[in-house]
Amino acid sequence: MLPDVILNNLNTNFTGVTATLVNLYPFQRKLVSVGLYGSSIHCNERKVSLSEILRCGRTPPPDLPFRIWHARRTNELWMGILLRDLYRMKIKIVYTSTKKGHHSFPLRFMIKKSDGVIANTEYTARLRPKVLAVIAHGIDLNRFYPPPNQKGMWESYARKRGLPGKRAIGQFGNIRPEKGSDLFVKVLCKVLPDFPDTVAVIAGRTSWRDRSYRRQLQKETIQAGIAKRVLWPGEIPYHELPELYQALDLCIACPRYEGFGLTPAEALSCGTPILVSDTGAFSSMVKEGKTGWVIPCNDSKGLEKQLRAFLEIPAAAEKMSEDCKKQSSQFFSAEKEAQEIVKVYQRLWNE
DSSP, rough: OOSSEEEEEESSSOHHHHHHHHHHHHHHHTTTTTEEEEEEOOSSOOOOOOOHHHHHTTTTOSSSSSSSEEEOOOHHHHHHHHHTTOOSEEHHHHHHHHSOOOOOOHHHHHHHHSSEEEEHEEEEEHHHHSEEEOOOOOOOOSSSOOOOOTTTHHHHHHHHHHHHOOOEEESSSSSSSGGGGGHHHHHHHGGGGGTTEEHHHHHEEOOOGGGGHHHHHHHHHTTTTTTGEEEEEOOOOOOGGGHHHHHHHHEEEEOOOOOOOSHHHHHTTTTTEEEESTTTTHHHHBBBBEEEEOOOEEEEEHHHHHHHHTTTTTTHHHHHHHHHHHHHHHSOOOHHHHHHHHHHHHHHOOO
């Protein structure tokens, strides 16, 4: 039998949307009959095929008037509209919107054709029609949690893998201009020469169109004499991320634009302080000076000043880590997010 809710993952790359699905799926399936159409998210999901949708989608579930088609990407929204309006599937379309600015005209048109929108922030909600709820992204606190003692975590992590350094700072996400990878490298070239015991981790996938961009960044680290202390491990498997977060002294997220942004919240949940640009929902995650700092977007001088100040006081990481542990339990958890999303489904079914 086709599930009551069909989630979509129509992207083969691991993105922030994929991370959201990985966090939510185990909790949603406890609350409602749910299946996944598209690329696997590797958490024992119930897979749904297109042939199954076409074969069974015109008949609603036995005890419900229709199924929910939950889209988070443009192609998923477009496909839901096509299935509902052209193939007459008994579905209603819920679209989660994270973009802070206005959408393009085609996407605005498709959003109006949906049956309801979930916004991630109050600001986003003011820009969208048909908003049914404002629900912030959550973190799976069973997966991302602080270790009992964070002192010396990088040395232990590095020793197992033959990596250098006694302290480490890190940046996560696709390596491209939008994510501020060049901004981070520019600051590293100025700061790392003064802190020889510190290494930097730049973890993330590089698309084919950004390979020359990455090569240029690596060339800059060579010219600055820090190439051996700037690590480029590529995309880290999601199940290995918590251990790396726990090992870092500081997580830096300095994108020029972000819709919401999960990496700072994941780092904080692992007891690691953050230094972030003022975009997405980052500022709402930080207790200034206690669990991290917020700087303006594209502010390399501010980033350099704050990073240098942090590294000059080795004890700062340990103290801030304790504050992060206290704050992590206050995060809007993925379990709570799943409960709020299912309330939206129930509202549509009841109507």
